[in-house]
Amino acid sequence: MPYKAWFECFNPECGSRYPLTEIAYNCNKCGSLLQVTHDTDVIAKTSAAQWMRLFDERKRRNTWPYGSGVWKLKEWVCPEVADENIVSMYEGESNLFWADRLGSTIGLPDLWIKLCGNSHTGSFKDLGMTVLVSMVKQIMADGGDIRAVACASTGDTSAALAAYCAAANIQSIVFLPRDKVTPEQLIQPIANGALVLALDTDFDGCMEIVQKVTADNTIYLANSKNSLRIEGQKTVSVEIVQQLDWQAPDVVVIPGGNLGNVSALGKGFLLMEKVGIISKRPRIVCAQAEKANPLYLYYKNGWRDYKPVQAQPTLASAIQIGQPVSLEKAVKILKDFNGIVEQASEQELADACARADKTGMYTCPHTGVALAALFKLVDRGEITSKDRVVVISTAHGLKFSHFKTEYHTQKIGSITSHYANLPIELPADADKVRSVIQERLAKKG
Numbered sequence: 128m129p130y131k132a133w134f135e136c137f138n139p140e141c142g143s144r145y146p147l148t149e150i151a152y153n154c155n156k157c158g159s160l161l162q163v164t165h166d167t168d169v170i171a172k173t174s175a176a177q178w179m180r181l182f183d184e185r186k187r188r189n190t191w192p193y194g195s196g197v198w199k200l201k202e203w204v205c206p207e208v209a210d211e212n213i214v215s216m217y218e219g220e221s222n223l224f225w226a227d228r229l230g231s232t233i234g235l236p237d238l239w240i241k242l243c244g245n246s247h248t249g250s251f252k253d254l255g256m257t258v259l260v261s262m263v264k265q266i267m268a269d270g271g272d273i274r275a276v277a278c279a280s281t282g283d284t285s286a287a288l289a290a291y292c293a294a295a296n297i298q299s300i301v302f303l304p305r306d307k308v309t310p311e312q313l314i315q316p317i318a319n320g321a322l323v324l325a326l327d328t329d330f331d332g333c334m335e336i337v338q339k340v341t342a343d344n345t346i347y348l349a350n351s352k353n354s355l356r357i358e359g360q361k362t363v364s365v366e367i368v369q370q371l372d373w374q375a376p377d378v379v380v381i382p383g384g385n386l387g388n389v390s391a392l393g394k395g396f397l398l399m400e401k402v403g404i405i406s407k408r409p410r411i412v413c414a415q416a417e418k419a420n421p422l423y424l425y426y427k428n429g430w431r432d433y434k435p436v437q438a439q440p441t442l443a444s445a446i447q448i449g450q451p452v453s454l455e456k457a458v459k460i461l462k463d464f465n466g467i468v469e470q471a472s473e474q475e476l477a478d479a480c481a482r483a484d485k486t487g488m489y490t491c492p493h494t495g496v497a498l499a500a501l502f503k504l505v506d507r508g509e510i511t512s513k514d515r516v517v518v519i520s521t522a523h524g525l526k527f528s529h530f531k532t533e534y535h536t537q538k539i540g541s542i543t544s545h546y547a548n549l550p551i552e553l554p555a556d557a558d559k560v561r562s563v564i565q566e567r568l569a570k571k572g
């Protein structure tokens with residue numbers, strides 16, 4: 128097989144390499160993060176036109192494993208896994224739709240939403256997990272001793288890990304911060320047979336424990352520190368460009384917590400640039416919750432004196448992270464993509480969700496963070512009506528219905544629900560019902 132990829136130390140002064148089948152999360156020599164590096168010279172031997180034709184041919188077909196949005200790009204993602212060891216549920220290929228009504232209310236006629244939550248377990252985490260679990264299956268097939276796969280999670284990684292492990296008959300162990308994930312997110316790994324551990328701490332605390340527990344390598348660590356996941360997640364940028372008839376957008380807005388996904392987004396664009404599929408880079412906007420904003424503070428300080436923060440409770444629970452693992456990767460990508468970091472308060476993210484929902488969406492709070500950041504940047508003129516903008520919607524809103532119920536019933540203590548829409552309770556009396564309808568429709572004008 129001509130295509131090759133390996134783990135490479137993210138510290139350019141070290142540059143140590145390790146095979147993808149080795150169990151490695153940090154560089155053994157210097158301790159830096161690892162990234163998956165591809166032999167891009169081999170990839171670039173095939174022309175951009177040939178790659179685009181191949182990906183168009185494979186898209187959504189059933190020839191194993193290429194119908195998956197991730198494995199459609201197998202040569203770019205993880206050529207090391209044999210097809211029979213791929214664990215896929217045909218993730219990816221989520222819809223990218225023109226949000227013309229929301230866009231027109233904010234003066235952005237060319238606004239698009241990439242609905243990554245329309246996936247097997249309801250979040251973009253599926254894109255990375257298919258690659259990680261496939262590699263685990265490959266290592267086990269090669270005789271490696273892995274007893275289980277574990278992760279710390281804010282709710283979506285655990286759901287994805289549990290589902291993909293169950294499909295492959297591999298035991299999963301998930302570490303969740305107790306009472307900090309939604310009931311939907313909690314039941315997902317339970318239903319899929321994971322060993323579910325609810326710890327009395329937050330995500331950062333779970334992360335510390337899971338790293339200790341996986342130190343002996345017979346329990347494989349599935350956190351986003353594991354750079355195999357980034358390879359699957361980077362397919363989102365290729366998918367967006369393919370869905371836009373192989374054109375890059377001008378701006379992509381993405382919510383960030385542990386910051387793996389923003390790194391992945393940029394990595395996908397860089398590979399397309401290297402191959403010659405795109406010639407311009409979009410601007411990348413990373414949006415953080417104000418309650419968990421270490422990247423935002425670092426950016427505002429001119430990328431000087433980075434300090435982790437103690438993340439505070441936020442409605443955007445999947446990004447309640449104060450010490451993002453992939454910080455360095457994200458900063459590099461943001462510098463390379465003329466990046467912006469913006470933040471959203473609880474009030475702003477909740478109202479942003481409600482505004483989007485009123486135009487037919489059903490947004491998760493993290494997507495609300497991204498939308499609130501977008502609204503601010505449009506107000507400030509940093510994004511203009513000429514820009515083609517894509518907002519990455521990271522999870523399915525149905526995992527967060529409780530948040531919406533609380534919003535519309537005005538039960539979120541710290542905020543005012545400006546767009547609340549309450550049900551009207553009425554007796555079973557046609558005249559009363561008619562008069563209420565008439566009154567309401569008249570009010571709408």
Ligand SMILES: *Cc1c(COP(=O)(O)O)cnc(C)c1O
Pocket residue numbers: 250252283284351382383384385386387388389445446491493494521522
């Ligand atoms: C994981 C997650 C994020 C954040 O992604 P990072 O890679 O941690 O920055 C955002 N939204 C949702 C719904 C998530 O599950």
Ligand SMILES: [Zn+2]
Pocket residue numbers: 136137138141142143154155156157158159
């Ligand atoms: Zn190193």
